[in-house]
Amino acid sequence: MAITAKVRELAAAGKDVIGFGAGEPDFATPxxxxxxxxxxxxxxxxxxxxxxxxxxxxxxxxxxxxxxxxxxxxxxxxxxxxxxxxxxxxxxxxxxxxxxxxxxxxxxxxxxxxxxxxxxxxxxxxxxxxxxxxxxxxxxxxxxxxxxxxxxxxxxxxxxxxxxxxxxxxxxxxxxxxxxxxxxxxxxxxxxxxxxxxxxxxxxxxxxxxxxxxxxxxxxxxxxxxxxxxxxxxxxxxxxxxxxxxxxxxxxxxxxxxxxxxxxxxxxADGSVISEMVEEFDKRRCVLMSELSRLPGVRFARPHGAFYVFADFSEAVQGVACDDVVLAQHLLESQYVACVPGSVFGGPNHLRLTYTVSRERVAEGVARIREGLKSLR
Ligand SMILES: Cc1ncc(COP(=O)(O)O)c(C=O)c1O
Missing domain, CATH: 3.40.640.10 (Type I PLP-dependent aspartate aminotransferase-like (Major domain))
Structure with missing residues (x-):
């Protein structure tokens, strides 16, 4: 809730926030x-x-x-x-x-x-x-x-x-x-x-x-x-x-x-009304996995469904006094990237990233996370 409130505040102030937070498709209802x-x-x-x-x-x-x-x-x-x-x-x-x-x-x-x-x-x-x-x-x-x-x-x-x-x-x-x-x-x-x-x-x-x-x-x-x-x-x-x-x-x-x-x-309706959406989710998933896998110290299990990647950042923040809530706040405030802290789901030291933004935004979002991790140290 705190992250969502902050996203709104930043967006209202004209900041370009990349939202990996929301658990809903960004597509229109067929x-x-x-x-x-x-x-x-x-x-x-x-x-x-x-x-x-x-x-x-x-x-x-x-x-x-x-x-x-x-x-x-x-x-x-x-x-x-x-x-x-x-x-x-x-x-x-x-x-x-x-x-x-x-x-x-x-x-x-x-x-x-x-x-x-x-x-x-x-x-x-x-x-x-x-x-x-x-x-x-x-x-x-x-x-x-x-x-x-x-x-x-x-x-x-x-x-x-x-x-x-x-x-x-x-x-x-x-x-x-x-x-x-x-x-x-x-x-x-x-x-x-x-x-x-x-x-x-x-x-x-x-x-x-x-x-x-x-x-x-x-x-x-x-x-x-x-x-x-x-x-x-x-x-x-x-x-x-x-x-x-x-x-x-x-x-x-x-x-x-x-x-x-x-x-x-x-x-x-026949399945074609959703197939385009599912294909696009898959492409975004592949972009997100490939970009994340190049971030040092970030691990995740290949997700085969839904529209989330649940990534373990514990190695990436090793030696820095930073849990997942602080990390999510830091990424939001310094890089304008919104992720949900894993502890909300019973998975501390993880962040949940939702690929309900375009492939370009997915790639840019991970680039910003890379910068955010660097500036933590
Ligand atoms: C695992 C899971 N179950 C159920 C729901 C609820 O969906 P709805 O109430 O919109 O049908 C959600 C929504 O985020 C979910 O992630």
């Missing part, structure tokens, strides 16, 4: 989707909808889950919320009793830990490292399970690391969930942003025993550049989905009616 939203307004589709979402959208989500993810659900096993963030919140509020433990794989999206706390639960953190490519070992997860474990949250592709979990790891986690009676909340919001030929695998596709214990969470914010429209969804066993709907009913009722119509258009 035309066909915007048109569907306009059409919904023109038709006066502007009233409350069914709490868990309009049936046409929930059916479109079922079709998508079957076609893309190999997950079979019916409309009554799907809830639409104001973003995947609300889906995860609803899920944790529905599942977690005070004192229940929820396993999180660090570095993680900070919202998970705060939402577990809001639900009265206890986050239990399994730490992964750059050497592991930020993919947890199944045995690490097994060691974290206790009698109080209620759930695990997994996020592949991951924010902030871009890690994509191999299928055998996902199968290992799924087997633990079944044998130890643990829920899996699988946050798959970055599923369409994959590179290097990687393919997305949904744990809920591993068969009924796993699906019975899994909530598959997805959304349109990242894949369709629709962050402001606020549409996410969760699919899983009807009992939990119903409980999530009961909670949502008393908090926000339904997701925006206009956005729900637009979401149907997005899900039914």
């Amino acid at each position: 035309e066909i989707v915007r048109e569907a939203g306009i059409q919904a307004i023109r038709e006066g589709f502007t009233r409350y909808t069914a709490g868990p979402g309009i049936v046409e959208l929930r059916e479109a989500i079922c079709e998508k889950l079957l076609a893309d993810n190999g997950v079979t659900v019916s409309a009554s096993e799907v809830i639409v919320s104001a973003g995947a963030k609300q889906c995860i919140y609803n899920a944790l509020m529905a599942l977690v009793n005070p004192g229940d433990e929820v396993i999180l794989v660090s570095p993680f999206w900070m919202t998970y830990a705060d939402q577990v706390l809001l639900a009265g639960g206890v986050p239990v953190v399994v730490t992964t490292t750059v050497e592991q490519g930020f993919v947890p070992g199944v045995e690490q997860i097994a060691e974290a399970i206790t009698d109080k474990t209620k759930a695990i949250v997994i996020n592949s592709p991951s924010n902030p690391t871009g890690a994509v979990y191999p299928e055998d790891v996902l199968r290992g986690i799924a087997a633990l969930a079944v044998s130890r009676g643990m829920w899996i909340i699988s946050d798959e919001i970055y599923e369409k942003l994959l590179y290097d030929g990687f393919e997305h695998v949904s744990v809920a596709s591993f068969g009924p025993e796993v699906a019975e214990r899994t909530l598959t969470v997805g959304g349109l914010s990242k894949s369709f550049a629709m962050t402001g429209w606020r549409i996410g969804y969760a699919a899983g066993p009807k009992g939990v989905i119903d409980a999530m709907a009961t909670i949502q009913d008393q908090v926000t009722s339904n997701a925006c009616s206009i956005s729900q119509r637009a979401a149907i258009a997005a899900l039914r």
Whole structure:
């Protein structure tokens, strides 16, 4: 928050800030989707909808889950919320009793830990490292399970690391969930942003025993550049989905009616509406990796998904009294480059760089980081 406030202040003062901070695509929502939203307004589709979402959208989500993810659900096993963030919140509020433990794989999206706390639960953190490519070992997860474990949250592709979990790891986690009676909340919001030929695998596709214990969470914010429209969804066993709907009913009722119509258009559009965006992200990723790899003392694990590089700066700042928060502040104030300190995600001494700026700006941003590192000494 402090970094964001500072970015605004600098930009208002006319400084040319390169933003590696924001976790949202810089592309416009596809035309066909915007048109569907306009059409919904023109038709006066502007009233409350069914709490868990309009049936046409929930059916479109079922079709998508079957076609893309190999997950079979019916409309009554799907809830639409104001973003995947609300889906995860609803899920944790529905599942977690005070004192229940929820396993999180660090570095993680900070919202998970705060939402577990809001639900009265206890986050239990399994730490992964750059050497592991930020993919947890199944045995690490097994060691974290206790009698109080209620759930695990997994996020592949991951924010902030871009890690994509191999299928055998996902199968290992799924087997633990079944044998130890643990829920899996699988946050798959970055599923369409994959590179290097990687393919997305949904744990809920591993068969009924796993699906019975899994909530598959997805959304349109990242894949369709629709962050402001606020549409996410969760699919899983009807009992939990119903409980999530009961909670949502008393908090926000339904997701925006206009956005729900637009979401149907997005899900039914052919893949070409996002392929250009994904190709461009890939090119920027390659520029960012190649520039970063030439910075002395900076290490990172090649990210295969999402739009982040989570880079370890501990060697680069060795001998200087500087943690990641101070480093991010220094880069912003001296070079006008905004990065998010890794400790926010449970990864101290790292910076998260988002490649939601043009290739030229990516290259210039890293050049500025190089200068910023020099001026630290
Ligand atoms: C890992 C992860 N999950 C979920 C979300 C939430 O997305 P939304 O609420 O916009 O659907 C984000 C957004 O940054 C994210 O990074």
